[in-house]
Amino acid sequence: MDKRIIKVNDLSLWYGKTQALQNISLDIEENEITAIIGPSGCGKSTFLKTINRMVEIIPSVKIEGSIRLFDENIYDDSINLVNLRSIVGMVFQKPNPFPKSIYENVAYASKRHGIRDKAKLNEIVEKSLKQAALWDEVKGRLNESGFSLSGGQQQRLCVARALANEPQVILMDEPTSALDPIATGRLEELIQNLKNKYTVVIVTHNMQQAARLSDKTAFFLSGKMVEMDITNKIFTNPKNKKTEDYITGRFG
Amino acid sequence: MVNLKEKSKKRKSIVWIVLSTFFMIATLSVLVYFLIFLIRNGINAISWDFITDIPRKNMTEGGIFPAIVGTFYVASLTVLISVPLGISAAIYLNEYASQSLIVRLIRLSIRNLSGVPSIVYGLFGLGIFAATLGLGTSLLSSALTLAIMSLPWVITASEEALKAVPNSFREAGLALGTTKWQTIRFLVLPYALPGMATGSVLALARAAGETAPIILTGAAFFLPHLPRSVNDRFMALPYHLYILATQHNRLDLVRPLAYGTALVLIAMVLLLNMIAIVLRYRARKKQEW
């Protein structure tokens, strides 16, 4: 069976007149962690946000090419944007819980999607928090505000919030950049475990992180994808000179 | 030579400091003097009867109860109309609008509406609501007029409240697969509400103190009863003060009542403003982001 869950084909993107992505083509495989690395401003976040079409909330954006999820072009007019974003979840750079209780944070999307049954909601919340490795820390204080948690816990809460939608793909944009080393370690552990059930695409500035976590790595440079391969190969034996320069720190 | 220059420099800066201090003190003195003047002269007129009684003996005795109630009615009705409209317009401007021509026109209109003199609103209200739409001079005509007048205040305050809600809430909401409206309804409005409430109370206070628009559209010189419906005319504190201060045929007799009315009016306006400040303060303290 085809393991390629996402197929990006010749994707270009403009913010107004400036092009941010140029003819990107790559495939992302199921139950793998794909890392996207590259220098600042090369279009990593932009690319990530094209996968759940969040990039479109900026009005000046123009997009060409296609992204197929389960062989459906998500830029097709007939796509249900709301369902797409439930299936492709996202975790942001800075932890951004809602100013609601821990419980309400996780239950938020389910409630909006029409789940009213209390028992069902409880089940969703517990399951999501467990998967996000947060349950043991918060089970006694579900009614406290999400803001009462530490930064690392907040980020895991955001993961749990996305997991409550039962997504297939989780996009993460530098999820550890606002966290201390210990919290980073815990989140990395979590991401490793997520891969058993989910497909993860993670943008990171930290090359060790990409090397530690990911199965595949894509290197972006000024809006283009330079190279994508098995992570091990990218970091030991890249094909492209520019990739080598970047990962050995000779870049710039 | 250098010394001389230094000296004149010093003198110059002293002049500026003295001048600005003088004018600052002048500003404060005027405020304090006005307030003390009103309190000292008005406090004697104020009694339980003054607040709860109707005017008696050609307004030379009795109280101002109908004027208080009338002001409460007209200001509340005003806010009831302008707050939903104003908040909705602010939601459009802050949550939906991109930089289109229509948005620029809306913003231009808001700025211009806020510069239209209150008496012109009165004239407009008289022309459209009272005369053309046949509402007559009434509570409703006055409230509609004041509502249009207060719309720019409500919109501006509401937009500020919406702007204070972090964008990350909106992004997270959309990224979780909820609709734009759900995001606004559940992740933006609840957190903008305290700011909007503050703005609405301020609008209420301003509407309650307005005189010119209601003179032309519905305020009554004297009514022995409270307005029974929105089609009735009404007495209002600011208009009542105007009458007692300048229009009454026995100005000497009603002067104490005028002082009392002025004090009640200003106390009410200041109280409303204080409520708004407390609302804002409490919201800020509770705010977690």
Add this chain to the structure above:
Amino acid sequence: MNESNREELKSRIKQDSHKQNLSNFFIEKIFLICGVLTIVFLGLIVWFLISKSWPAISEIGLREFLTKTRWMPSSPIQAGYGALSFIVSSILVTVGALIIGVPWGIFTAIFIAEVAPTRIKEVLKPVVEILGIIPSVVYGFIALLIIAPKVAQLFGLSNGLTALTGSVILAVMTLPTIVSITEDAIKSVPKDYREASYALGVGKWDTIIHVVLPAASSGILAAVMLGFGRAVGETMAVLMAAGNALNMPIKEIFNIPLPTLLQSVRTLTANIAIEGSDVPWGSLHYHSLFVVGLILFVITFIVNIIADLMLTKFQKVNKNG
């Protein structure tokens, strides 16, 4: 992931979203309509002022309104519709108010921005704002009882209800506007300007006078214009303070007609307030009041546009700076 799971997800992505999109579309349009209402209201105000003025303008002619001084719209024998004295009075009272209020406001703003320590500043600003929330009818009352007697006493007049009395109370009323916008303008002058000046060895006050204030000047001018707009449109305070006599505020000194602040005057706003509440609707008098309102609207409109341009210019210059 098994095949059936995959098919289910596919169908979710493609699930018909028309209903959802449609309801979101309508919700947006409702908000848009509320926004557009502001344009409608402004348009209605302009249209009503013009259309209700029209019967009077076409019958009497705009010229009489703008150039004649005899205002007797209800006279059965010979009606007069000259509104010139209202225009002159409005402008006179306003200019008088600005002559007092502008230096007062600017220096107060300088104190808040440059002299006051931060903690005192935080107290002073809301205190000055209190001046802005006192209802104008209360100001009128105060003018009547405090300022008018002082003016009468000072100038030996039998009646203190003069243009000057109106100007003084309007000056106080425009203070909050002038102070807050001037203070904003001073505050938003880029720090680099100051630092460059200090680096040249220029002292604090020389920097303020020669660098900061000129850089803030279009912002301050905007404050003055907004103050003008506010004062010229003010009704209750002038109505109660300025006496409302129907005459030109002109006094001949050595045969030269000069404007005087020491006469009782009736402004555009006051005239509408006085006559508007019992004018028979639809009469020529009624329509002529709309002409007066239209004149007032045009004046404030122009002044506010200028203020707006000034502020935009100020913000632009500061962005580049």
